[in-house]
Amino acid sequence: MTKSDTTTSFRFDDDFIELLNTWSFMTKKDKGALLQDAFREYARLEQNSDVAKKVNSISEILKKD
Secondary structure: EEEEEOOHHHOHHHHHHHHHHHHHHOOOOOOHHHHHOOOOOOHHHHHHHHHHHHHHHHHHHHHHH
C-alpha cells in the first residue's frame, strides 16, 4: 500500500485490489464493508500482541516467497 498525494487516501497494490474484488464477488459484500471488517480485525489483533506478532511473522515469510 502506498500513500497518495492527498492525506486521506491510499493506493493499494494491484494484487490486493484483485483479491478485494474477488472476495467482494464471492461473499456478495460491498468492498468498503470488507475493508472496514479487515481494519477492525487488524485493530483487534494489535490489542493481542502475541497474535499480532505471529501474524506479522507469517506475513513476512509469505512476502519472501
